[in-house]
Amino acid sequence: MPTFSIITPVFNPPRDAFESCVASVLNQSMTDWEWCLANDASSHEWVSDRLSELQLADSRIRVMNRPSNGGIVAASNDAISIAQGDFLVLLDNDDELHQDALLLVAEAIEKEPHTDYVYSDEDKLTPEGVRFDGFAKPTWSPERLLAQNYTSHLSVLRRSLVDSVGRFRSGFDGSQDYDLVLRVVERARHIAHVPHVLYHWRTLPTSTASSASAKPYAFLAALKAVRGHLERCGTSAEVTEAGPSLARVRRSISHHPLVSIVIATDLRSRRIFGVDTVLATNLIASLSKVTTYNNYEVVLVVPPQSDETLISKMPSILEQPVQVLHGDDTVDLGQYLNIGLIAARSRHAVLLDQHCELIDGDWLATLLGYIGRDSVAAVAPLLVDEFGSLLSAGIGFSPEPHNIGFGRHHSDLGPVGMLAIARECYGVSTRCALVDVEAVKSVGGFSPAFSTIARDFDLAAKLHSKGLHAIVTPLSHVRVFDSMSIGDRELDVLSHRWQHQYGHDPYTRIDTRVLSPALVSS
Amino acid sequence: MLVSNDHSSEVVQRDESTIRLQLQLQQALHECAEFELQVLNSRDHALGQAAEIGALRFRIVKQAATYEQRLNDQSTHITNHLAHISRLESAHAEANQRANVLEAQRQELIALRSSVLEAQRQELIALRSSTTWKIGRFFMLPVRVLKRLTRRS
Numbered sequence: 257m258p259t260f261s262i263i264t265p266v267f268n269p270p271r272d273a274f275e276s277c278v279a280s281v282l283n284q285s286m287t288d289w290e291w292c293l294a295n296d297a298s299s300h301e302w303v304s305d306r307l308s309e310l311q312l313a314d315s316r317i318r319v320m321n322r323p324s325n326g327g328i329v330a331a332s333n334d335a336i337s338i339a340q341g342d343f344l345v346l347l348d349n350d351d352e353l354h355q356d357a358l359l360l361v362a363e364a365i366e367k368e369p370h371t372d373y374v375y376s377d378e379d380k381l382t383p384e385g386v387r388f389d390g391f392a393k394p395t396w397s398p399e400r401l402l403a404q405n406y407t408s409h410l411s412v413l414r415r416s417l418v419d420s421v422g423r424f425r426s427g428f429d430g431s432q433d434y435d436l437v438l439r440v441v442e443r444a445r446h447i448a449h450v451p452h453v454l455y456h457w458r459t460l461p462t463s464t465a466s467s468a469s470a471k472p473y474a475f476l477a478a479l480k481a482v483r484g485h486l487e488r489c490g491t492s493a494e495v496t497e498a499g500p501s502l503a504r505v506r507r508s509i510s511h512h513p514l515v516s517i518v519i520a521t522d523l524r525s526r527r528i529f530g531v532d533t534v535l536a537t538n539l540i541a542s543l544s545k546v547t548t549y550n551n552y553e554v555v556l557v558v559p560p561q562s563d564e565t566l567i568s569k570m571p572s573i574l575e576q577p578v579q580v581l582h583g584d585d586t587v588d589l590g591q592y593l594n595i596g597l598i599a600a601r602s603r604h605a606v607l608l609d610q611h612c613e614l615i616d617g618d619w620l621a622t623l624l625g626y627i628g629r630d631s632v633a634a635v636a637p638l639l640v641d642e643f644g645s646l647l648s649a650g651i652g653f654s655p656e657p658h659n660i661g662f663g664r665h666h667s668d669l670g671p672v673g674m675l676a677i678a679r680e681c682y683g684v685s686t687r688c689a690l691v692d693v694e695a696v697k698s699v700g701g702f703s704p705a706f707s708t709i710a711r712d713f714d715l716a717a718k719l720h721s722k723g724l725h726a727i728v729t730p731l732s733h734v735r736v737f738d739s740m741s742i743g744d745r746e747l748d749v750l751s752h753r754w755q756h757q758y759g760h761d762p763y764t765r766i767d768t769r770v771l772s773p774a775l776v777s778s
Numbered sequence: 779m780l781v782s783n784d785h786s787s788e789v790v791q792r793d794e795s796t797i798r799l800q801l802q803l804q805q806a807l808h809e810c811a812e813f814e815l816q817v818l819n820s821r822d823h824a825l826g827q828a829a830e831i832g833a834l835r836f837r838i839v840k841q842a843a844t845y846e847q848r849l850n851d852q853s854t855h856i857t858n859h860l861a862h863i864s865r866l867e868s869a870h871a872e873a874n875q876r877a878n879v880l881e882a883q884r885q886e887l888i889a890l891r892s893s894v895l896e897a898q899r900q901e902l903i904a905l906r907s908s909t910t911w912k913i914g915r916f917f918m919l920p921v922r923v924l925k926r927l928t929r930r931s
Contacts, residue, residue: 591815598814700822718825753829756836 258365260289260358261339261415265331266303266349267296273350273458274303276385278310280352280456286359292339293349294320296331329424329432336415336423343374344418346411346433350458352381353410357454361412364448372414372444373437375407376454387456391672394680395762396447399626399727402482402505403498403677405434410455413440428481430474435481442488451765475501493625498730502673506731507625513603515552515620515690517543518596520589521610523562528613528737529642535610535737537570542614544574549620552606554578555599557592560585590702590711593686597701600693609687611738612639619732623690626678626727633695633724636684637732638675639740640666647740649674650681650728652764653720653757657713657750659685659740660764666733678729682761683716685709688734695724705753710746717754725763 262281269277281291295307307319320334336344343365347353354360357376365371379390393406400406411433421439428435441447475497482503483495491507498504521536528538540554553576558567560582567580581599583592593607604627606620616622619637626635638661639647646668649661661668661675669676686702687709699718702711716726742750751758905911 594815594818595811598811598818697818698821700820700825701818703822703826704819705822705826714826717829718822721825721829751833753826753833755833 257286257288257362258343259341260286260343260345260361260412261336261341262289262291262345262347262353263332263335263339264291264293264347264349265296265328265335266293266298266307267325267328267331268298268300268303269349270383270460271300271302273383273460274306276352277347277349280355281347282314283355284353284358285356286362289316289345289358290339290341291317292320292335293317294322294331294335294338296322296327297325327426327429329426329429332432333423336418339415342415343412344415346409346413347455348457350460351409352456352458354452354454354456356452357410360450360452360454361410364450368446368448370445371448372417372446373407373440374410374412374448374450376410376450377452378409378455378457379453381456381458383458383460390453392451392765393449394765395449397680397763398441400677400679401438401441402485403503403679404501404673405431405437405478406672407437408433409457410450411437413437414444417443428477431477431481434478435484438481438485439488442485479503499669499673499676502669502677504676504731505678506622509621509624512549512551513624514601515549515624516555516596516600516602516605516693517552517608518555518557518593518600518605519608519610520557520583520592520596522559522587522589523566524610526737534566537566537573539608539610539612539614540570540573542612543608546614546617547620548617549624550576552576552620553601555581555596555605557581557583557596559583559587588704588707590706591704594701597691597693597696603693604690605693606690607686607688609736609738611736612688613735613737615735616732619734620690622729622732626729627690627692631724632680632692632727633719634684634686634689634691634726636686636689636726636728637734638666638728638730639685639687639736640733641736641739646675647736648685648687649730650679650726650763651683651685651713651716653682653713653717653754653761654759654764656758657710657717657754660728662740676730678727678731679763680725681728681763682720682725683712684726684728685712685740686715687712687736687738687740689726695719695722698722705749706746708742708746709740710742710750713750714753717757720757 264277266274281289293307293310295304298304304321307321310317311319318338320338322331322334326334332346343361345353345358345361361374361376364374375393377391377393379387381387391406394400397406413436417440418436421436421443424432424436478501479495479497482505486493486495486505492510493505493507496504496506519536519539521539523534523536525532525534527533528535536556536558540556543554554574556567556570556578558580562582570578570580579599581595583595589609596607597605604624606623616637623635623637626632636648636650638649639659641647644666646661646664646666648659649670650659652658652660660681661670664670664675696715696719699715699722701715703714703718706714719725
């Protein structure tokens with residue numbers, strides 16, 4: 257079994273809260289731990305008396321008294337300097353651990369001995385000790401970690417790795433743990449998530465738990481930590497604020513590969529803002545008008561016997577090359593997309609639905625910024641309707657397939673800010689998505705069994721079954737003139753295939769019924 | 779002139795052959811794309827079948843769990859029912875026993891009543907056969923006669 261050193265810097269905590277913290281450590285079901293406390297020259301007299309009393313009462317408790325107040329970074333590092341366990345467990349002096357916290361972490365480490373970093377779910381405590389605001393965290397999501405310190409508490413780090421990265425750094429006060437975690441994950445061999453609430457974070461008026469604005473300096477330090485992390489990883493990016501305690505990372509792309517944009521259309525028309533419009537023409541016009549990225553080709557797949565005059569006009573709208581392909585008479589747009597993917601000449605291709613309209617100039621460059629990482633099969637922007645409501649911020653599979661954020665306003669931050677940040681998700685809508693062509697082909701592309709957006713859920717599940725996931729980014733929005741509905745028959749077929757995956761989405765573990773009131777519209 | 783004609787026919791032939799080859803190439807590419815589409819659909823079919831097996835297995839496990847639960851519920855129900863029957867039977871036996879006791883008590887009471895009645899009857903006979911009774915009856919004879927006459931009138 258691994259051994260644990262609990263690291264707690266102590267500075268004038270509320271007495272009741274500290275006593276609860278002490279009780280939560282002493283009541284651990286796993287008893288093989290040591291508790292390293294660094295008293296950062298607390299001015300409250302009872303603190304040093306109580307710490308001495310604890311040290312005398314239990315040989316596992318070790319106290320270091322700092323001669324002067326040095327701040328949380330210095331105190332935490334002093335506590336680490338007296339630690340001897342294999343792993344460091346970070347615990348604030350007013351928070352509480354779950355009774356089985358160390359036991360469950362030890363089990364996770366035993367399951368994968370190369371684990372260097374473990375994090376768990378968490379909730380908050382009112383000053384009176386009532387638990388609230390539970391956060392069921394996603395599985396390891398490096399993109400999300402750049403946008404928010406979602407792993408936060410409980411964090412358990414291998415001591416040797418913490419020593420090798422230089423422990424906590426000054427200049428990151430308030431986000432020193434975030435900075436440390438970012439440096440540790442750069443070198444970690446394996447990162448584990450314990451899907452249980454093992455940490456209770458007390459909300460005092462001055463703590464970050466009460467509100468993100470309680471410590472504005474902490475957020476500035478967090479942005480600095482993310483910038484440092486990206487620099488060390490050799491990624492050129494702009495890091496800005498996306499909301500309370502939320503960062504937005506916009507990567508600069510160093511090379512400009514050819515991108516095939518596959519558009520499958522049956523050349524239908526509909527009224528857009530009061531004008532009868534051929535959807536594909538509207539899409540290609542918007543593509544030509546706004547897209548700043550200039551190394552792309554368009555693969556247009558149309559039904560046989562289409563209006564040649566209409567089609568011949570489309571290439572003239574674009575300055576880029578256009579391949580026009582003809583699908584079969586069934587006009588199954590999923591199969592048309594497959595035909596387009598086969599004809600695509602690039603490694604990554606954009607799938608664009610005819611109902612889309614592009615509104616951001618740098619949409620393609622933004623999506624390209626996320627590709628090239630292992631196990632990412634698709635990247636998508638937020639899809640919004642003409643009234644500004646979200647249609648999709650990724651696909652979730654818990655409790656059942658749904659478009660995340662459906663029906664919310666596009667500026668809504670969503671639970672735990674998830675709609676305002678780029679993050680990993682189970683899948684994305686292929687209304688507009690940059691996909692890894694080979695990955696999509698390896699799972700058979702779009703299934704002929706589906707004719708509506710159920711094909712997106714099916715593709716997401718197929719990719720997920722191959723260990724692949726997607727990223728959704730709020731840095732770009734695409735307008736969609738469609739309700740994105742699914743028929744009951746297709747839901748049945750989907751359930752027939754993937755029912756065993758329902759409720760097992762590792763990225764959307766929170767109750768999606770609360771998140772998306774209108775789950776799958778039908 | 780002959781050479782020139784030969785040369786031009788050779789060029790024409792070469793052009794025709796190039797065009798034919800280009801057409802064949804286009805046809806081959808088209809067939810290739812069609813085959814690739816078939817491969818994609820086959821892959822989807824294979825993955826879909828595998829997924830359906832997974833879903834089926836899940837449903838079987840879930841159904842088995844449901845049946846197991848139902849079986850357990852039924853078993854619990856039967857156990858409870860048997861316990862209830864057993865409770866009823868013991869209550870019935872107890873009631874029977876109590877009825878027997880009551881019957882015995884009733885018989886005892888009946889016997890007691892008969893013996894008391896017999897004793898009182900004997901006492902009455904003894905009373906009526908006593909001299910005192912007979913003297914009393916003799917003295918009361920006129921009164922009885924008078925009473926009888928009064929009733930008749």
